Structures are given as structure tokens and as C-alpha cells.
Amino acid sequence: MQDRFNTAVLILQQHCFSSEYTNANTKMFTYCVRRRVLQICLQSSNYCSRCALQLSRAHSTQESESDLTTTLLKLCADRSFIAPGEVHTRALRHGNSCSYGPLGKDLKKNILDQWWNSITRSKAQVFGIDTLQHVPNDAGSLKLVDTSAFGQIINNKDLTKSQVVDRLQQLLHHSSSVRTNLLQGALEQCLPSLELVKRKLPFGLAETGVCHQLLDQNKAAIGCSSERTEASLVWFCSPRTASQWLDHWTRQRLKWWRKFALSPSDFSSSDVVEAELQGGASRGVQVTYRFPWGSEPLETLWNLGESELLKTHGNARAKLQCKDGRKLVVPHVVAVNGNMDRGVLAYLFNSLQLEKKGSGKQRIHQRKVLKLHPTLAPVKVALDMGKGATMELRQVCEGLLTEFLEADISVWPGYLEPQTLDQLHTKYDEMGVLFTVMISENTLENGLLLVRNRDSTIRETMHISEVKTYLQKYINAAENI
Template sequence: MKRFRICRDTRPLRQFVNRHAGRRYKTTACPNLDSDPTRLLLQLCRDGYYLAPGPDHMDRLQQGTGCSYGPLGTELKNSLLQQWWGSVKRSRSTQVFGISTLTARDDGSGEGSPIVDVERLNQLLGAEELTKAQLIQRIQMLLRRSTSLRTSLLQGALEQYSSWLELVNKRLPFGLAETGLSFQPLDGSGSQGEATYASLVWFCSPRSSSQWLDYWTRLRLQWWRKVFALAPSEFSSQDVPEEELQAGVSRGMKIVYSFPWGQETLENLWSRGDCELLQTHGGVRAKIQCRDGRKLVVPHVISVASNMDRGIMAYMHNSLQLLKKHDGKQKLYQRKVLKLHPVLAPVKVALDMGRGSTLELRQVCGGLLQEFLDAGISVWPGYLDTTSLSMEQLNTKYDEMGVLFTMVIDEKTLESGLLQVRSRDTTVREFKHISEVKGFLLRYIRAAHNM
């Protein structure tokens, strides 16, 4: 049998697992099939380490603002951002360049949401010697001098536009892409909510801007539907009504997802003309003109803004499956599965122990853990959990976490090198030799990326 290295230091993983060792994962009776799917999903997300423990995240999720993510939620978010980035960079016949701009702005433009020095504001409000006119003047000056948080990623791309014209030899079209935080007002309350956005700002010929808006709408909808969705029909595109168009926008499209509470926008696509670009560069046309064939033109701007926090919840809702099943006594139960696409699933394999010598089994698990991590395979170290769970409870736990495969190391592994591998999607259990499992996982992951 192949010798395995023991993981050098599993204490951080052990501490994390033991902190949550008291959690129990049970099958639930069939009447719960009719429960609120969003509440059910939030509970699974909290129990499965997608969302951090704490207050109810319902309002934030419905408003499309960010939450406090747990370890698995953070991995899911990073994977989705990476896939978004790759999708716009690999687009056919397009040139897209990545940029990074500041979240806070201190340029005196007055754009965005100001960050006010509360202590200084209180001093002004408490200054009895100031007249009302003087107080208003001082507060206005304080606001003008304040740093502002951006409310979109568009302005940064418009400002950087002229810096990269030489990169494309002043030829259209091309785009600038960025991911980062944006801050939005919440329900007229005056408070701000942050969300992670992915932004593409596309510069194109005025005569082809309408076609480019259609192109990006078609491409983005295809990405949301066909790449990772179990139910593609829940994603759709719509024209933005004229009364909802922003100032300076001639046409708009949006990609929406049908949540249980109604449709919510995942992406906005706007045909913005050239006004904002000209305004950003002081109206100097010669500075920002590009070649469109033999002509010199000021390009039109197409902006794509994707709310990735809402996108995460769309895929989580889309991936939640409630399946009926029977136990050994023919009692009907529901099987809850977070069937995330293999590319997005934060954990590819969970390692757990069956019967056998605890010390030897832990050594084998530790060696496998290190081998998988070295190969870039994400692993859940279930063998470090001291809670005693049946195989049925283990399968329930990992299905609800969205883990692709569960590998159980037991006394048979010590004797013959065989371990049990269970698939989340098929529930089929099969035995594989311990020397083959890493190659099996790598082939599966590669195939998922090529789907």
C-alpha cells in the first residue's frame, strides 16, 4: 500500500471543525417541502458555513447588498468573480483590459456618497455662535471637502480611458473591466449598503453602439443561463422602460432572476452615448477621439454592471433541490441538496473516517488531505470532527454543504487500499484504490471546466 505523509499541522483545521462540532444534520419530514425556500436556504447557508453566524440576512440579500460570508461563501464568491472575469476576457473578437480604481474618491467632484467626520459635524451643530446661514455654509464646505464612496465603477473606467488609447493604437472597439465594492443607498433611509460589482465599460463606434448592446446582452444572458444554472429559464433579459432610463442613457437592458419573492436585477446594461466621457475629459474631443475606419470619432460607451452578491444568491436558489426519498422503513423524507455546479462548488471532496484504528485512519486522512491540497483540490477535513454521526447523517450534512464527493477511509482502506467514494449528484457509492482518487478528482474537475 502506498505510504502517505501525515499533514504537517492540522491544528487550525481541527480548531475550526471542533468549534462547530455540536451541530447536527438530520433528515427532515416531508411536510417541510412546503416551507419557505428562501428561509430554508438561509438556514442551510448558515449551517453549511456559507454565511457567517449572526443576524438574519434576508433583507440584505433581497436588497442585493453584501453579507458577512463564511469560509464556503467566500470561496463561492471568489469562484464566481473569477468565472465572470474569464467570460469577458475570452469574448470573441473583443479586447478587454483589466483595471483597478479606488473605492473612495477625494477629487472634489461631489460624486458618490460623502464620508463625513461625525465629530466635526457635531461640533458645528453645537456651535451656538453660528447663525443658520453660517452653519449651512460650514456644513456645505465640510461635505465638499469630504472623501466620497463610489456608487458605481463606471467613473473610474471613464477617467482611465485616455491613458490606454495607445495600447489599442486608438482603434475601436475595446473595453475596461474591473471588480470591486460599490455603495448604494438603502430604501431611502440614508444608510449605505455595500455590494461587490463586476463592471465592463465598452468603448465602440457610435454607428454600432446599438448592435454592441445587443451583443453583450446576448452574451451575458448566455453566461448566466448555460454555464452554471440548473434551471436556465429562471434567468431572462428585459428592455428597461424609457421612464426608468438614467440621464444620458438612450437604451437599457437588464438581466433578471426569478427569486421566490419576485424578479430581481443581476446586471444592468446601458447605452450611454458620449456625454459622460466628454464631461469626464473636460469636453476636449481631440483628447479622446479614436479611429473608426478612416474617421476620427468620440466613442460611445456601453456599460455592464453585475451585482455579484445577488448573483451568488441566484445560483444558490437555482441549485437548491428538495428531493423525496424513502428510508429503510419506507417512511418518506426529503433530501436537501445544494447542487452547485462543480466549477463553483467551494468544496470538491470531504474526507471522513469509518470503522478502524482511529490513529491510523487519521494518518491516512491527513496524508490524503495534504496530497489533495498540493494538487489544488479543495477539501473538507470531516475526519477532524469529534461528533459521532451515522453515514446517513454524514451524507445529509455534505449534500447540504454542496460537497461534490465524500470519501470514507476505514479498516478496508488499511487492509487493501480501497476507500468508499460517494457522489453528491448521483448518490452512487463505489470503491476506488487510494492511489487513484487524486487522478479521478482532477479529471472530473477538468471536465467540469470544459463543459
């Protein structure tokens, strides 16, 4: 037994320090430990039935998590959340930007809009900014290099080694840079913003936009995009309150992520370990989501002190001084940075429900439904019509569609699709459509129609004049919770 234990420890060491497991989360690490030890036990002639059962369960857990991920990513491609193809599913899976379809674009926009409102309306002194994505001649950033010019230099056999180096340096010097984060732009705009706030602290600068990252070999090999959409708040405050503000924004951000969640407990926060602190930060906190493969950060908050701000402005301490009571101080920086592409994926996973449902012939089939929060759902209502006077029913549908659009309620014109009602319900559930409104001959006779709720599947009879008001109240009530 001792020999088997020692062998297990050796195997664990080999795997835990390999590139495959370097960034593994606690859940996956625990799974690997359990699985490796049980495998060694099974290789011996004296393994017990309990070990076999535990290994079977470990395999089952991994397979179910993999199945859930596959199911969601396929659904996203089939229902126009993302463009079809492995490149896009892999990019989204790894928290990078992908090509979003119509529904994915609207979902992402809704998340960004809610993020922006939660930040800029939470405090009076939060201002929006918009900085350049491409910065000329910034030696410290990623460069956009003309590959044809690069190839001409490399392949020119008449150039000496030193000449090649010189020309490559010139090419890099004249190439534009792309930003890798939104922090630097806010730090640069701090100085001109001081006059706006009369040099009184605290105040914040918020921004959303595309940033680029240097991909590691694994992500580059599978075709991941270097882009990701980030959301940033840079909060300038007095040194004595910086720690308190970090705690404040941590609570506020966690509360916000949980507000739109079907399962809020999947979102949590934790301190960044000291060895992983970045940019001279004295403390960091992560707001994470528990994906099937483990927890990943959605937003990271840093207490950066004054060093990064001073570095950006050439240590011009006198120009940066602000009022803190009777004292003059250089602002300390609390930075909030979010990966909104990963946020989209988190809400998709959190809303996916796989429900077993019996058909009329008592056959059991699986109902896939995206129970997205009413505020985030790309489509609020779908309009369908039953059999009957087609021309008249379509006119009613078109009238309702116009009425909903004028009330800023997103609508899907399902009455234009030649599918059965069951097929449409399956499609709408996977699209996350909140309600389906069914127009029928009954509507033409007495104004009554059916409204199906996505979450409960209950169909309610309602007068056509009441539908718009009912939908508005439902969506507004959900947003104000």
C-alpha cells in the first residue's frame, strides 16, 4: 500500500506541475487527485468495490460537465448567439471575443448597458471616457506590424544581420500600437479631469471597449482571438480610504453580477493571493463564476496605490495633488476591470436549464431552455398565429409588432416561419424568448389571445389591449429587483 501511495504522489507531482494543470482551479485539481489515486488502486489486485464506484462517479462527473459545455456551445451556434465554427466556440470558451450572431450581439449589448448604468449611476462623480484603441509609437504595447514589410526585411539576402535588426526596429517604431487594457487611458485622463472635479476626491473614470492580449501558445494553436471586450472603472480616492473603497466596489460588483443570475451562488469573490498581485498592487480581489470546469474571474479589482499614476505623469507629484481635508495628497487608484466576453458566457451557462418533459405519448424528452434574466434576454416576445384567415391574422400580428417595437420591446416575427407550434416553442426556449403571443381566430372575434410564459410554460388568456402593458410591467419589475 505504501508503494502505491508513493507512486500516486509521484504521478500527481508530474501532472500538477505540467502546463495542462498549471492554471487549474481547485475543483479540477481535486478531481484529478481523486481520479489518479483511484486509478492506482484499481491497478493493484486488491482494490475494493468502493474505489471502483468512486472512479466511476469521477468519470461520470467529468463527462456530464463536458456534455453540458458541448450542449451550450452547440446551442449558441445553432440559435445565432455566436457564428458557427470551432474557432468561435473555442474563443468564447476561453473568455475571448468571437463573432457574435444577432442574439449574442444583443445579449452582450444588454450586459454592457447594465454594467454601464450600474457604474455611472451609482455615484455622482463617475464620468465616461473613450480612449484610442490604436496608439501611435507606443513602445510599451502590442504592435500592429505590416507582415509584407516584415517579410521583405527578413527575406532580403543582401542585408547584413545588423541591417536587418535596424530595419526591424524602424518598422516597429513606425507601427501603431494596440491597447492591452483600459487602465492606462484613464490614468492619462486623470490630470485633465482634476479640474472638472475641482481637485476634490473621490471620482471615477469609466470606459468599455476592445483590448488585445498576447496569446500563449496553447490559445494561439486553437485559433483563439486576441481580442476581448473589457469594462473598466478607475476610481481615484484619498490614500486613507483606498482600502475601504476596494471593499465597497467588491460588494457592489458581486451584487450586480448576482442580480441577473438564475443561480446567484455560482458567483463569488475572493482575494488574489499575494504572489499573483500585479502592477504594484497592494491588494486584489476577483469576482468569479463557477463554470463546469471550474471558477474563472469575471472582474478583478486592484488597490494600485499612487505608483502607476505617478509613473504615467512623469512623477509630477505637484500637478496631481488633490484636497483631502486640509491635506494635499496624490490620489490612490482602485481599478475595476471586467472581461465582458466571459461575462456573456457566464450568464449563458447560468441560465441554461435541461428539463425532462413527457410528450402526449408519455415519451420523455429533454427541454433545453435559456432562462435569461428579462432585462438581458435578447428577445422579449415572439408573435405567432394559428390556422384561420391568414391575411387578417397577419395584419393583427404586424400591428402588434409595430406597437411592441415603439414601446422598445424586442420582438421576433414568428408568424412568418412555416413551423409547427411545438417546433417554435422549442426554438424560442433555446433563444431565451420570454413570452410567446398566439394570435388566432378567437382574437379576430373577441380580441382574446394566448400568452405563453417561457419559464413556467403556462398559457394565459389575455385581451389584446392588455398585452403591451403586461410585458412592460413584467420587464420593469424584474429590472428593479
